[in-house]
Amino acid sequence: MFFDPREVGMKPEPFKHSVYSALVVPRPIGWISSLSAEGVVNLAPFSFFNALSGDPPCVMYCPNAVKPGTGEKKDSYQNVQDTGEFVFNMCTWDLRNEMIATAEHAPASVDEMAKAGIEAAPCNNVSPPRVKASAIALECKHIQTIDLPPGRNSQSHVVMGEVVGVHINDDVITDGIVDIHKMELIARLSYLDYAKIESENIIALKRPDNVVHPSEQK
Template identity: 45%
Template sequence: MFFEPHKRDRTLLPHDPFKAMIAPRPVGWISSMNRAGQVNLAPYSFFNAFSDAPPIVGFCSDGEKDSKTFAADSGEFVWNMATYDLRDEMNASSAPLPRGESEFGHAGLETAPSQFVRPPRVAASPCALECKVTQIIQLTDIEGKATDRWLVMGQVVCIHVADDYIADGRIDVLRMKPIARCGYMDYTAIESFFSMKRPAGAGNAAAGG
């Protein structure tokens, strides 16, 4: 089978398979605050790291949602690790609440202060990245037509890791059980690893980072 994305056979594939193929995707659980002090918390299925020197992460907003507009207004946001233990709270924070109503309160989450940015962190999350916005890019299609999709990029200026999850010089990701988005309504939890030695000269072959 092959098909153009906008011409798929909906009798065979009634649901768009694109997101199911690009999986798993880290959850961008983004907390943000505008200059007026309003706080937002929302999960984003399109999120990832793009550089480690400097460390840069980004999330893509479908339209002018609060996370994008607040990050643009203040120039800051925080990524919080969504874990299996926090799956229900993460899901609850995706509810379309009126602006000004707290997703933290709606999801029953406590906030924790950040060090270098104003938006708070999810206190229960084992990891968080404080970020300063570096770019906000409006995505275009192959014809150069602007879309209503906005890629928000931020440089990490502070990292938080719960001490309980540090062992032998590494963070214990398996114990954290981060969750990732798959297709449709599906998620997965990271509960196992396998290792492979990379070929000589292939990036961080020796560093294991």
């Protein structure tokens, strides 16, 4: 089938739900911590998230819609506009329940890390705390927010940040590389589905021209 979302949206017949979450998969989860202007900790998952560039290292996430019933922008959007800082925390399989708990639409006055029983750790170059149990955390300074074209029912914003601090748990460093075999990674699939990336399913592929990029050298 083919459809033009500008004409029929993302839920044409025969789909029961918006299909978009099933079309670009798997996705990483950016578990974003930030502080409100009043200093309240916020933590929320974003699968419209990715690394943007390596030099300088930059990441993006995309808050959409508003908090149900309030008409307010999501805290992860508003906080970064107000304070200019956020942290990417890596979500792994063992943290999936805590991650889901932080998707709750809590009022801005609620510390979502504490509410989900997640231990915080301090950052070095930004004020928001990081998730202590995350194997990797990236401290980010806000670069720019781009408003995407208005949607049928929501407005999305691409929030970009430059990485100004990198935390890597020493336990996942082996012989000079970040050892993904030591992390049970989680991927966002479609609808309510997620996948665990298990060590036996990880393979290395050499590129055809045999040129190895410096960042890929082991």
